[in-house]
Amino acid sequence: MRAIIFNGESAEFIADYPVSQRQANESLIEVQIAALCSTDREILRGYRPDFKGVLGHEFVGIVRESDTSHLIGQRVVGEINLSCGTCLYCLSGRANHCSERLTLGINHKDGACADFLTLPTELLHVVPDGLPSEIAVFCEPLAAALRITEQVDFPAGVPVAIVGDGRLALMICQALAASTSAVLTVIGRHPEKLELFAPWATTLTKPQGSYEVVIDASGSPESLALSIALTRSEGTLVMKSTYAGTASIDMSEVVVRELRIQGSRCGPFEPALRLLDEGRVALPPIELYAPEDSDAAFASRAFKAAFDFRR
Numbered sequence: 001m002r003a004i005i006f007n008g009e010s011a012e013f014i015a016d017y018p019v020s021q022r023q024a025n026e027s028l029i030e031v032q033i034a035a036l037c038s039t040d041r042e043i044l045r046g047y048r049p050d051f052k053g054v055l056g057h058e059f060v061g062i063v064r065e066s067d068t069s070h071l072i073g074q075r076v077v078g079e080i081n082l083s084c085g086t087c088l089y090c091l092s093g094r095a096n097h098c099s100e101r102l103t104l105g106i107n108h109k110d111g112a113c114a115d116f117l118t119l120p121t122e123l124l125h126v127v128p129d130g131l132p133s134e135i136a137v138f139c140e141p142l143a144a145a146l147r148i149t150e151q152v153d154f155p156a157g158v159p160v161a162i163v164g165d166g167r168l169a170l171m172i173c174q175a176l177a178a179s180t181s182a183v184l185t186v187i188g189r190h191p192e193k194l195e196l197f198a199p200w201a202t203t204l205t206k207p208q209g210s211y212e213v214v215i216d217a218s219g220s221p222e223s224l225a226l227s228i229a230l231t232r233s234e235g236t237l238v239m240k241s242t243y244a245g246t247a248s249i250d251m252s253e254v255v256v257r258e259l260r261i262q263g264s265r266c267g268p269f270e271p272a273l274r275l276l277d278e279g280r281v282a283l284p285p286i287e288l289y290a291p292e293d294s295d296a297a298f299a300s301r302a303f304k305a306a307f308d309f310r311r
């Protein structure tokens, strides 16, 4: 099958990569669209030095083989964390933190940038009929944005700042606008990108004010100090970006001002699919690339670049 792999140094298109064999609990899925995100680009920069294999964790595909027969032929999206079911995290309702976790296209599990992928059937979610694959492919990142609403309280009118004006920030902004009545401010450096946020948030190119909740979605360790400065004492700083390398922050300020720091990763798929299906999230169109054009796709500055595996 066609696949785009990380070979330890760069992304590489391979025309005859072996199709992975599904385990008994898994389904075999024929990929329609596999989208790239900053995590994939961070992998190329060394974020997961121990990962080699098929890239990609955001996809829409059609189930071709499964022990759950009613799923065969259905269009699905899939959660990306494979858990063992028996460790202390799995047994205490935190399967996304399973100590034996494998992660699609990120950690010891071949990913979605290929003609086929395998994934545990329990992680699959059927895409509503009327929802185009080009939009459904946003389910995974939107779910990750919605994760914040499971972790942090947003009383009506609470002032919230989102630091960053990229893809992740836009997803978070709309997730919060659709599911809370927080008052949103987005702080970024690019006036042309900030325009996209205007329907839901006040936008600022120069940081100002203070906020009960600050969400760092900048993708850059340098902005962390800014995010801390914007967070009110006893307020919450939500960390949404992963990077290759480390970031340094002034821990004393966190202690003295009694800030809560909340990491935030993967989130709930069903509410994300619902928001997409109801058209309550407006996203720029994805840019589709042939799998052979992997260099161009990774170099793309589009809001969302994706591979089209449909023939």
Ligand SMILES: [Zn+2]
Binding pocket: 036, 037, 038, 039, 040, 057, 058, 140, 141
């Ligand atoms: Zn992603």
Ligand SMILES: [Zn+2]
Binding pocket: 083, 084, 085, 086, 087, 088, 089, 090, 095, 097, 098, 099, 100, 101
């Ligand atoms: Zn486990």
